[in-house]
């Protein structure tokens with residue numbers, strides 16, 4: 151079964167919907183420039199609310215050591231997703247210190263970017279291939295050329311993000327065979343406002359793919 155991460159949640163209702171629909175991960179974004187930003191206090195509340203019903207992924211972008219430590223201590227996520235230009239050494243240090251799952255987002259521009267992502271192989275538990283950064287590093291609703299991933303020999307777990315919607319996720323899975331799909335703006339009615347019907351439709355489309 152494919153894993154499904156619904157990212158950028160900010161309400162208890164959206165968490166319940168994601169869980170009921172069969173998502174495996176929720177993402178909480180702590181990045182003030184994002185329309186999906188939640189404070190660390192709110193992220194901690196949401197994480198407690200989700201508890202062990204689903205895996206909670208906390209997203210940070212180029213946070214310094216103080217903020218990263220504070221975020222981990224307050225929110226206590228299952229996984230931390232780095233979505234900026236964090237180095238492999240930084241990821242290794244976090245993993246060694248915290249024993250949390252560590253994910254690294256990689257904006258996939260071309261085959262060269264994919265080759266260079268190999269530097270994270272012994273530093274991240276999962277690479278999340280996303281569209282290249284625009285005004286924001288993630289959550290842009292933009293997709294990229296999935297054929298880049300099609301025949302790649304992956305050496306680490308990986309997931310697919312970037313402009314996925316309930317209508318396109320089946321095609322994306324068929325093209326890439328990703329083991330995890332991640333969505334944010336494709337299940338929203340406006341930036342930062344999750345649409346419960348779209349969350350259900352996205353999860354249903356993935357489960358339909360699983361069945362065939």
Ligand SMILES: O=C(O)c1ccccc1NCC(=O)[C@H](O)[C@H](O)COP(=O)(O)O
Nearest residue numbers: 157184288289290291312313333334335
């Ligand atoms: O979602 C955001 O606003 C965001 C802001 C800054 C860094 C990362 C962010 N999101 C990361 C995610 O994992 C998104 O789900 C991923 O980029 C896909 O987004 P979308 O194309 O909107 O589905």
